[in-house]
Every structure is written in structure tokens, then in C-alpha cells.
Amino acid sequence: MTSVYPLEVKIQVPNGDEWNQKTGLFINNEFIYSDKKELIEVENPGNGTTICSVYLADKSDVNKAVRAAKNTYETEWKHFSGQKRSNILLKIANLIRKNSSHLADLEALESGKPKNNNAIGDVLHTADVFEYFAGLAVTAKSGRTIETEPSKFTYTIMEPYGVCGAVIAWNFPCSTFGWKTAPCLAAGNTIVVKTSELTPLSALYICELAKEAGLPAGCLNVTCGKGTTAGAALSEHPDVMKVSFTGSTNVGRIIQSSASVNLKACTLECGGKSPLVVYDDADLEQSIKWAAFGIFFNKGEICTASSRIYVQDTIYDAFLKRFVEYVKSTFVQGDQFTEGVNVGPQISKAQRDRILGYIKTGVKEGARLLTGGSTPENLADSKGYFLSPTILADCNQQMRVVKEEIFGPVVTVSRFHTDEEAIKLSNDTNYGLAAYVFTKNLERSQKFITGVESGQVFVNITFAADYRVPFGGYKMSGRGRELGEAGLAAFQQVKAVHINLGATL
CATH class of the missing domain: 3.40.605.10 (Aldehyde Dehydrogenase; Chain A, domain 1)
Structure with a gap:
């Protein structure tokens, strides 16, 4: 009789935890084999090894x-x-x-x-x-x-x-x-x-x-x-x-x-391609910290990622300088079970390679690569799918990295002049899942809230999904x-x- 893959396997992780993991389909309160008994391997993106297979x-x-x-x-x-x-x-x-x-x-x-x-x-x-x-x-x-x-x-x-x-x-x-x-x-x-x-x-x-x-x-x-x-x-x-x-x-x-x-x-x-607008009256340090969290949390694999940053021209250079410094000093990559690591690997090699392709295209189209764009040096020999937090500056609306959802730790930074331009740039997308604005001016924030085409608007904060609050988007971000x-x-x-x-x- 041909052996079949078990419906339960033991799994152990680097921190010593172990448990029995079910691998079958769960139907009618039972874990069962699929009819064709076809399997797929589940991979650990931190080292490229197989965790187990499931039906x-x-x-x-x-x-x-x-x-x-x-x-x-x-x-x-x-x-x-x-x-x-x-x-x-x-x-x-x-x-x-x-x-x-x-x-x-x-x-x-x-x-x-x-x-x-x-x-x-x-x-x-x-x-x-x-x-x-x-x-x-x-x-x-x-x-x-x-x-x-x-x-x-x-x-x-x-x-x-x-x-x-x-x-x-x-x-x-x-x-x-x-x-x-x-x-x-x-x-x-x-x-x-x-x-x-x-x-x-x-x-x-x-x-x-x-x-x-x-x-x-x-x-x-x-x-x-x-x-x-x-x-x-x-x-x-x-x-x-x-x-x-x-x-x-x-x-x-x-x-x-x-x-x-x-x-x-x-x-x-x-999907989403969410804008983050920083007005010249915003708290610069707080806007930088929230902007970084908004794109690099969950290694950028988040539909509401603040992946398009628009900064008012009067503070653009100051923002960029501090933003790069903060990102370089704050985010630590490595194995997902290592203490102090706050950015893990991308979900798969295919996804990491797709993101690298976008970065290459962005630079070719004229974006300025300020940091990231490759695997960190300390993880160069790793078999995991790591990619450093990446900042592309001086971007424009015609670039693919600005128009398309990358779904990774890559952010584009562009400048704007007027309040009206900020709203226009924010709406220049097929998506409308989330929008972020940083300002101390209540009237300015209200104008942005009513003008932006998005299912969710966050003022002086990034991604903050709350189970008590409706979540969803406009336009091609869903219904x-x-x-x-x-x-x-x-x-x-x-x-x-x-x-x-x-x-x-």
C-alpha cells in the first residue's frame, strides 16, 4: 500500500516551542485527506526551508x-x-x-x-x-x-x-x-x-x-x-x-x-496605493516616524501601506534627510524569531524578485535611490528572502513605482506646492483604500478629509485598523x-x- 502524508506532523521553531500541526482539510469538524491527495509545501521565508506540507x-x-x-x-x-x-x-x-x-x-x-x-x-x-x-x-x-x-x-x-x-x-x-x-x-x-x-x-x-x-x-x-x-x-x-x-x-x-x-x-x-501627505506645519519628527511605520510595518506587505509620500516643498529636503536617517537607524532585519528584529523576510522569493524589479524600474525612470534596494549585507549569505527598507526620492506620477502596488518595503517620495495639489496628487490613482495626512491645522485636515477619494483617512497617524471601525476602500480598492x-x-x-x-x- 502506498503511504500518504500524515494528517498531523510535529513542528518545532528556533525558540524551542513545538506542537502537533494538522495538515488536512477541515470539513465537518474533522481533518481529512483531499480527494486527490495533492500536497503543497509550506515554506519558511526566513530560511527557504519547508515547514511541512498540507493537502x-x-x-x-x-x-x-x-x-x-x-x-x-x-x-x-x-x-x-x-x-x-x-x-x-x-x-x-x-x-x-x-x-x-x-x-x-x-x-x-x-x-x-x-x-x-x-x-x-x-x-x-x-x-x-x-x-x-x-x-x-x-x-x-x-x-x-x-x-x-x-x-x-x-x-x-x-x-x-x-x-x-x-x-x-x-x-x-x-x-x-x-x-x-x-x-x-x-x-x-x-x-x-x-x-x-x-x-x-x-x-x-x-x-x-x-x-x-x-x-x-x-x-x-x-x-x-x-x-x-x-x-x-x-x-x-x-x-x-x-x-x-x-x-x-x-x-x-x-x-x-x-x-x-x-x-x-x-x-x-x-489593493491599495495609499498617499501620505506631509504639510509644512506638521510635526516633522512625528510625521517621519509614522510615515516609516506606515510603509515598513509588516515589511510593506500590507494593502494600506503608505507607499506614496508627498511632502510640501518648503520642508522636502529636511524631511528626506531625517527620514533616511531614521529608517537606517530604526529597522533591523533578520530571522523572525530573533530578539530585536522588526522587519522580516518577504513572503517568497518570487515576491522579493518582483519588488527588486520595481526598484530597478524606478531608478531607470529617474527616481533617486536613497537607501535599500537590495538584501542587507549581514544577510547576504542567508537563504531567506530579505530586502532592505527602500526609499525612492524625486518621483513623479508617471513612474510605475508611483502608479502600481508594489506590496513590499518600498516607498516613493515626491514634493508638492499647494494644498489643492496635495489632494489632486493623492487622488491620482485607481485605488482608494487609505489616505494619510500630517498637519496641525484642523481646517487643512478637514479639507483633505473631504477632498480625498478614500475609504479611510488617518490624521497624524498611520495604519490603525480597529475592530470597532469599518474598513474598506473606494474605486479599485474594493467594495x-x-x-x-x-x-x-x-x-x-x-x-x-x-x-x-x-x-x-
Whole structure:
């Protein structure tokens, strides 16, 4: 008999932690082999070695997961009270906190995030998300009464869609899993999640915690698969009534097109090329620190990265000088489990090479490379996918590095003259996910807020996603919102009820 890869393997990380990691598909509360038993290796981008392999799902596996989700929705989950759903979600939140160190190990291991100042924050944020939506679950189906004629009683009910699909990204595998799964279950739906084939491990670990928390079999199903197979099967499936996606704009287009087969509802959180404007009255030191954090946090692999900086001409040279000094002195690269490291490796060799190609193109088009642009000297012999934080100055709107999402630790810096020009430059993009402005002038900030075409605006601060606040974009950055009350509403549909209290024809 031919041996097959096990459904559980032991994993150990450099800090000495070890645990048994599930490798199968999670369907109906069981870890199982995929039908074709096809495997994919999960890589540690810090050293290029294989962590383990996991089973890849195809259409038949997705069909199996959807059947399980539909059966549980019809027979169990939709009949649960809001309080009962809330209790289970709260248990999941507590179990994530209890196991946060292992989950942070996984986040660091498979995505390259430094464990102690990046990965652990993502995990604890995920626990907060489950806890928040546990609170909203209690009254999730509540609607409102609407005053109409005296002879009518009119009200609304918030109802779940049924079976929902989620396609999550590799850059925040734990967080995006929570952003979709928690509100979906809180609203009374069941869910089938397709993880990225690059980072499936944290989601599989949370499945164990969900089972331990008492989540009924079939409520949560997780498959690892390629977008062209498992992703397509999920977005096209006629029994999936809602799909939530996080990833590139190009794939978002495909998801929306596939979802049209049964007009399923879509939430699409896609790419970004977010502007950061520094006015001449801003606190220079603080704007420099926040700007650096906004692009180099999570090694630039973040859709809301402040990747286009616009500095008013009167402070442009002073900003650049201090910005370069700060970046060189602040960011330390290395293995994601090494104390003091705050910038890890890129997710893959292909992604690092893609970023290097953009830097080369930027310089060719006239950008001035001030720092970065290569692997750090101390890591030159490393087999990891490291790339130094990179600053390209004197950029213009025609450059590819300004127009296209690079998704790495590369920032462009340009100058502007007037307030009107700052807003015009900020809006000169197909994206509209986030925008950042630094000024001490309240009127100036309000003018920017109302003028910029973006789903989120941050004043004197960079990336600050909060589970209580709606998250989403304008234009090609997507549609719909996640997090906050809007995140719950995204997994609900409104039913209007009209009751005749005595009117006759």
C-alpha cells in the first residue's frame, strides 16, 4: 500500500516551542485527506526551508465543504439563539488568547513576521475580533420598527445569507481569517474558508480551537487551495450566497465575475496605493516616524501601506534627510524569531524578485535611490528572502513605482506646492483604500478629509485598523466594509415585514 502524508506532523521553531500541526482539510469538524491527495509545501521565508506540507483542495473538496456547511446551517446553526452563538464565539476568543504564543509562532514561521513585535499583535487582534463580534451576535438578527399607516405594523429583520465563502490573503492570515469568520458566524451563517496556499497553518490551528469551543460540525470548514481551483469553485458555487475576499484587485475582479453565476453578494478588499501627505506645519519628527511605520510595518506587505509620500516643498529636503536617517537607524532585519528584529523576510522569493524589479524600474525612470534596494549585507549569505527598507526620492506620477502596488518595503517620495495639489496628487490613482495626512491645522485636515477619494483617512497617524471601525476602500480598492457594525451587516440581508392591523379593501 502506498503511504500518504500524515494528517498531523510535529513542528518545532528556533525558540524551542513545538506542537502537533494538522495538515488536512477541515470539513465537518474533522481533518481529512483531499480527494486527490495533492500536497503543497509550506515554506519558511526566513530560511527557504519547508515547514511541512498540507493537502490541497479542488472542486470536489469544496463541494464537500459546502454540503457540510449547508446541512449544518439548515439543521442547527440558524436555529441557535444569538446568545448561544455569542457564547461559542467568546470561547474561541479566549482560546486564541490562551494559545496566542503558538499561533504567533505559526504566523512568524509561515509569513515571515517577527514574532514578538508583529505576529503576536496580529494574533491578539484576532482574539479581539472574535470577542467583539461575540457581543454583536446577541442581537445580530434584531431589526427596527418603521412608522407607516396606523393600520399597519411594519418592521425589519436582519437575516443571515446561509452558506458563505471566504478567500483570505497571505499577508495577514490570522487577522483576515478572524475578520471574515467571526462576523459571518455571529450573523448566523456557516462558512467555507479558502486559505492562501502560502500561509494555511494558523487557520488550521484555529479550527482545532473552534472545535474545542463547541462550534457545531459544519459551521466552519477550511480548505487550502489554489485560486484557480478551490477559489474558483467556492466563488462559483450555487449554494454559496455570499463571498468575502481579501487580495489583489485583479483576483477581486475574477471573484466578482464568478459570483455573478447566482448573483451572490460580495465584499472585496483589494489593493491599495495609499498617499501620505506631509504639510509644512506638521510635526516633522512625528510625521517621519509614522510615515516609516506606515510603509515598513509588516515589511510593506500590507494593502494600506503608505507607499506614496508627498511632502510640501518648503520642508522636502529636511524631511528626506531625517527620514533616511531614521529608517537606517530604526529597522533591523533578520530571522523572525530573533530578539530585536522588526522587519522580516518577504513572503517568497518570487515576491522579493518582483519588488527588486520595481526598484530597478524606478531608478531607470529617474527616481533617486536613497537607501535599500537590495538584501542587507549581514544577510547576504542567508537563504531567506530579505530586502532592505527602500526609499525612492524625486518621483513623479508617471513612474510605475508611483502608479502600481508594489506590496513590499518600498516607498516613493515626491514634493508638492499647494494644498489643492496635495489632494489632486493623492487622488491620482485607481485605488482608494487609505489616505494619510500630517498637519496641525484642523481646517487643512478637514479639507483633505473631504477632498480625498478614500475609504479611510488617518490624521497624524498611520495604519490603525480597529475592530470597532469599518474598513474598506473606494474605486479599485474594493467594495463593502469589514469590521465594526458594518462588518456584521455585510453578512446579513434585510427582510421587511408588513402586517395589516385591520385595513380592508
